[in-house]
Amino acid sequence: MTDIHKDDLVKEVVIIGGGTAGWLTACHLAKKHGSNTPQGLRVTLIESPNIPTIGVGEGTVPSILESLRYFGISETDIIRECDATFKQSIKFVNWMKPKGNSHNNYYHHPFDYIDSNQFDLTPYWLNGQFEGHSYTDTIGIQSYVSDLHLAPKLMTHEEYAGINGYAYHLDAAKFSQLLTRHAVEKLGVKHVLAEVKDIRLTDCGAIDSVVTDNQGEFFADLFVDCTGFSSLLLGQTLGVNFISKNDVLFADHALAIQVPYTDPNQTIPSYTISTAQEAGWIWDIGLSERRGTGYVYSEKYSSHARAEQVFRDYLRQSIGDKVDELPCRRIEMNVGYREKFWVKNCVAIGLSQGFVEPLEATGLLIFDDTAKMLAEQLPSKMSTMPIIAERFNKIGRYQWDRVIDFIKLHYYLSDRDDAPFWRDNRSQESTPQKLLDNLALWRERPPSDYDFITKQEVFYRTNYLYVLYGMAFNTDISAIAYRYTEQGKAEQKHSLILQQKAKVQGMLLPHRELLQRIKQYGLQKI
Incomplete structure (x- = not known):
């Protein structure tokens, strides 16, 4: 990729910047490419001792469990060391006008998956068969469990397993410390505390090395920019423009x-x-x-x-x-993303790549997903790096645009008209056309798996169903009601869900009590 190392093997990666994005990237690269073995990829993370973690959001989504389990991190350690709690849902309060005298102006976006291959209660709920029940209470138990402040699992469950899907709330700084220790002690990552003072380029404009204040000069085949909003490598040094999206998402x-x-x-x-x-x-x-x-x-x-x-x-x-x-x-907050995420031998992960408000814990979700993608797609030779970079950029751009669509959905569907912020958010001029097109379809039928056509989607049918029908979106299926004639089967399934609610209420511990027991006794190892 660089002018003097074009046909060399990719053996050395230097990550600039720590925090959650930097250490997730280090863990993914080191785990995938055997950095704790003599033949493995050499991964070095250079972190300033003087820059604190921003830690805007402290929420995660369920996909983080897969990564942490893959790294070999104990869930018990996460609970004990990161001030962590379980997260089963996002509870949206006052995103709609109050209805009558109701004091329950909220809906849940739970984490349990709605399997389209199983019998789906959605059209029957839309037809009014379960009138008086919210959408989430009709199709599952998780919002009910959440409102009772119960935990999503039992002490007898293995680590990373439970009755309901879940993620974590955690202290971002403590989480970074846990990742740091695991990356260095278990996965073979080299940790350098130093300030980057200079970035040197090759004749073709790739990054040749970074110079630090107290640890000398570091050369690498690939440099990963995890320097946050400053985007020291990709933005400042390589001059990749930032594309603002504050015309779509107003919060800044x-x-x-x-x-x-x-x-x-x-x-x-x-x-x-x-x-x-x-x-x-x-x-x-x-x-x-x-x-x-x-x-x-x-x-x-x-x-x-x-x-x-x-x-x-x-x-x-x-x-x-x-x-x-x-x-x-x-x-x-700089709302938007870089024009490209991988240029020459530099790839950005984290805030240096892009950012939107943390409404659905999108930050950690994208950081983890792109770090995993980098590890999976890392070329073995410099000569193929441009091909991988082009694909990485295409996927990354698609993912950021879909995240923006999903965040905008919450604002666009709101019927609040008590302030200019909410009225202006419903403007079609500020709403992506792909989202408008999907909503036009979903006024006639519920979302389908075929509306989400790639494996690189960030939010899927399940996520959209919870938000659409939590926010009283009107899907009129009267023209296709003939497709849904199994009202008896729908009633049976709903009855089973009601039985599950009664069962778990007597089975699950209060959330805080389970956390205390885990800290004292630990969970079963996998």
């Missing part, structure tokens, strides 16, 4: 406050709470030792002072005037 700032528990036995929800506000939304995440909270908002629709007032007023409802003593951090 976040405030973050860490909230201590006032009661050590306080109930911990096993879901992220996402509460809509006048110019954005607030995340509220229960870790085992504290709450992680933040307000994502648009500066165009709210001053910073007003946003902080809205945020503190929200927290005041649960902790009173103690909120005035808590420090608040403001983070500017």
Whole structure:
């Protein structure tokens, strides 16, 4: 790929930047390519000792379990060392207008998968057969379990297994520390604490080496940019442009406050709470030792002072005037992605690649997925790197566009009209055409697996079903009602779900109690 090493084998990778993105990338590369063996890929991660992890979001999605299990990290260690809790759902509060005198203006986006190959209750629910039941309560048990603050698994389950699908809430800094230790001690990654002072290029414009302040110069066949929003390698050095998407997604700032528990036995929800506000939304995440909270908002629709007032007023409802003593951090968010993600011998992973608001824990999802893709697609020779780079860029661009579609869906479907932020979000001019086309189809029939045509989709039919029908999207299937004539079978399946609800209520432990038991006794090893 570089002018002097074109036909050489890819033997050396240097990652610039740590944090979750950097260490996930290091773990994927080292595990896949045997860095703890003499013949394996040499992976070095250079991390500044002076730059803290941003840690905007502390939520994950279920796919992270597959990666952590693959790395060989114990789930018990995650619970014990990362202040981690279980996450079964995202609970969306006040994203729609209140209906009548209802105090339950929310819906869940659970993590349990809806298998299209099994009997599907969706069309029968749309036809009104289960009137009075929400969509999620009709088709499964997870939103019910979540509302009861029960855990998704038992002590007798193996690590990474449970009754319901789940992910984690965790402390981002502690999670990075766990990944660091595992990568270095178990997977053979070399860890260097140093500041990058210079980046040297070859005659053809590829990266030849990076020069540090106290550890000398590092050469590599491939450099991975995990330097966050600064995008030191891909953006600043190689000049790859950033494509802003703030015309689609308006939120461009976040405030973050860490909230201590006032009661050590306080109930911990096993879901992220996402509460809509006048110019954005607030995340509220229960870790085992504290709450992680933040307000994502648009500066165009709210001053910073007003946003902080809205945020503190929200927290005041649960902790009173103690909120005035808590420090608040403001983070500017670059919403969009780089024009390319892999140029010459440099690939960006993490915030240096792109970012959208953490509404559906999209950050860690994309970081982990692209790190895995890099490890799977890493060429053995420099000469084939341009081919892999072109494919990586094509897939990455597709994934970012689909993530933006899915985030925009939440805003576009909202019927809130109490503030300009919400009214403007429903403008077709700010909504991607692919999303508008899908919604036109889904007004006549529910989403189909065939609407999601590649293996590189980030969000699938299941995710769209939960959001569409949680937000009262109107799918009129009267013209195709003749296809759905098995009302008796639908009733039987729904009855089984009701029986499951009764069964798990007496079986599952309260969320906090299970966490305490895991910390004390540990889970069964795989």
